[in-house]
Amino acid sequence: MGFGSAMARGAVAALLCLLGLGAWARDIVVGVEAIDYSPVYGMRDDRFQGAAREILDAFAAARGHRLTFQALPVKRLYAELNRGGIDLKFPDSPDWAPALRQGDGPVFSKPIIEYIDGTIVRREALTTTPDGIHSLGTIAGFTPYAWNEWLKSGAVELKENSSFEQLLRQVQTRRIDGAYGNVAVALNAAENIAGLAGSLAFAPNLPYVADSYRLSSVKAPDVIAEFDLWLSKNPKLVAEIIARTGAEKGVR
Structure with a gap:
């Protein structure tokens, strides 16, 4: 009788564990930028890729969540975040786009990937001042x-482009004096574009910003808390992904 009761209690416990798993496993929509910002993150062949994808997939696998990545233009992404059209936004930062925030604004995760946004110039122009x-x-x-x-x-004219490759080629051909953006992304792109390898470089003497990419959410702050806990328990895994992909190139 005692043995049978123990078995019954074990079966109930197992069932409760299964039910618990179903209770916290969720379908989560992650809004991402509709650009290729490899190796950090980016849409390529209609698929979200890069270090950020690997980190988010590892989190989802550990917690039983199912992720869907929705690629949108930058301004549309903020609109969807504000109205709760997406569960999470990546990347984000408390310092970005204050004019596009509404109400109390989103909840942000702990830093995930460090980055430097700086100016890429022709290698011979590295000593250029602002x-x-x-x-x-x-x-x-x-x-x-x-x-x-x-x-x-008005001392500097801003020119926008939808392609990092085109921006870098404009620097090379002197149509613009510099291209501003994520240094790891720019250097990765330059190395993989015919005729650009070795010709461009990050100019650390020009204005730059050092920060970290984070997740944000208006709709699901509990998922942000859950992600932060997972992040704190898996620093080696996250560091390995970042090192292998080169996502923090230029930061260290």
Whole structure:
């Protein structure tokens, strides 16, 4: 009788565990930017890829969640975040786009991937000072905050493009003086574009911003808390993904 009761209790416990799994496993829509920002993140062949995808997939697998990635233009992404059309947004930062935030704003995760947003110039122009930059290129929808002083004064003209490759080629052909964006992404792109390898470099003497990419959410702050807990327990896994993909190239 005692043995049978123990078996019954074990079966009930197993059932409760299964039911518990079903209770916290969720379908989660992650809004991402409709650009290729490899190796950090990006849409390529209609699939979200990069270090961020690997990290988010590892989190979802550990917690039993099912992720769907929805690629949107930058401004549309903020609109969907504000209205709860997506569960999570990646990437995000508390310092980004304050004019596009509504109400109390989203909840942010702990830092996930460190980055430097800086200016890429022709290698022979590495000693250029800010006063030597008159035209600056960036991906459409992005704001080069480090250059605000020069942009507001009119000393630097901002030119947008939808393609990082085109921006870098414009630097090479001197159509613009520099391209502003994620340094790891720019250097990765330059290495893989015919005729650009070795010709461009990050200019650390020009204005730049060092920060970290985070997840954000208006609709699902509990998932952010859950992700933060997973992140704190898996630093080696996250570090391995970042190192292998080169997602923090130029940061260290």
